[in-house]
Amino acid sequence: MAQEHKQPRKSSESEEQVEEATASTDAVTERKEQLDEDIDAILDEIDDVLETNAEDFVKSFIQKGGQ
């Protein structure tokens, strides 16, 4: 009996573990997607303020040396 009890418990345990593992994989995927979306949103915002002609801008940023 003890064993019969143990078996299902074990299997339910491992099912739980599998569920947990799946859930955490889902969470990671979700978090990663969330992060990617976040980064995309940030880049979109940055795109809006970046100087338009990067090449000209970089070329014309000329400084005299200082200390």
Place this chain on the structure above:
Amino acid sequence: MSVRRIMGTETEFGISVQGQPHANPMVASTRLVNAYASAALHVRRARWDFEEESPLRDARGFDMSRDVADASQLTDEDMGLANVILTNGARLYVDHAHPEYSTPECTNPLDVVRWDKAGEQVALDACRFASVSGEPDIVLYKNNTDNKGASYGAHENYLMKRSTPFGEIVRHLTPFFVSRQVVCGAGRVGIGQDGREHGFQVSQRADYFEVEVGLETTLKRPIINTRDEPHADPEKYRRLHVIIGDANLSEVSTFLKVGTTALVLDMIEDRFIQSDLTVTRAVASLRAVSHDPTLTHLLERPDGQTLTAVELQWEYFNLAKKYVDQKYGDDADDQTLQVMARWESVLNRLERDPMECAQELDWVAKLKLLQSYRDRDGLDWDDAKLHLIDLQYADLRPEKGLYHRLVRLGRMERLLDETTITAAMHEPPEDTRAYFRGRCLDKYPDSIAAASWDSVIFDLPGHDSLQRVPTIDPRRGTKAHVGELIDSSDTALALFSALTR
């Protein structure tokens, strides 16, 4: 003393006249400083008093001859360049071809952050005041290079005991400076002085350092600068002039830069460091650490052992931990504990994955942004857009600067709120002589003929000659010393009479 000592920063801003890349930067810088002086200050402008300046004095004990000095080293000759002292005790002026802001003397890292950030606001206001109709806009950048060969500085100053042998400072500070960039570097796109190689590096300044010890700041830049001009009693003090740092926008970067350096200086003064942390070929090592954002480059010790820059920082951290425990125990002050906690946390994460510091450290924040662009748009390191992002990160304008964008998006951790920083544009620190200087300029602007770090010169009715009040001790002239006296003196004459009674 812990992280507390008399210290401050100086920032030379990159300057660009919109639509005129070849505009004379001295003229533009002068326009900015004058615009700020006339718009933000009272009627009469106090002149900077150069009497106590001696930029050719060398910490090793000799003076460099004026004849052999390069013209760019002669900062004490008033060349008619704009130069103004602010009511917060700071100095705003034109140095070489850049507008420069020096914070007032502060006593702790958080105050340095506060008055350093206030300097960005002052510089930004100067741009706004200078933008009058008919004149092109001027934009300032808090960075250190144009990636075409020119570099300009962001210096730190620390008051030290004269009795500490300079050799000890060189010995224990050089390895610290080689490695601290992993914490306080500002990040740069481009390798080599003129950026001819493509890639990202940790520090803005590393490629511009050529020798280990020396007096120069504009050519053959040394890791340890020997300029010795204490602006305090030279018998008791030296001022350690640190020229190797990057200009930081991140508050955490500045806090750790100044806080950890102050701790190491405290240990050096106390002769606490017994071990030899020397790494071989300091200049080459400095660059190699900067060129490796994975932080895996191995530094070499004279005995052949190797370690990473983060591991070398751990050595200093562990010494500092032992030192603070032994010397202060439970009495350690709050900021010392904060510096230690943040330093430890940042080193832990830098070791695991530098990207975990993207919300705190300039170079990591910048690298993360650049990497995201590379991933999204498939850009190579030579792409102009990545160079643009590097430059625009440092744009002081809140609407254009990418650091400011990241702050607004909640992507950068802050230590201070905006109100505190804005107040510091006008108010001096209360616990140094900057308090006396700032309050006098605020309350008696018409009676101040000139001022400098170590004096305020009054022009008083009934006195034929100017009256110089020396402020040679940076720890005197505080609110506790003169606050009530200034409050109760309606005129500069009343104050002067009370002071000289």
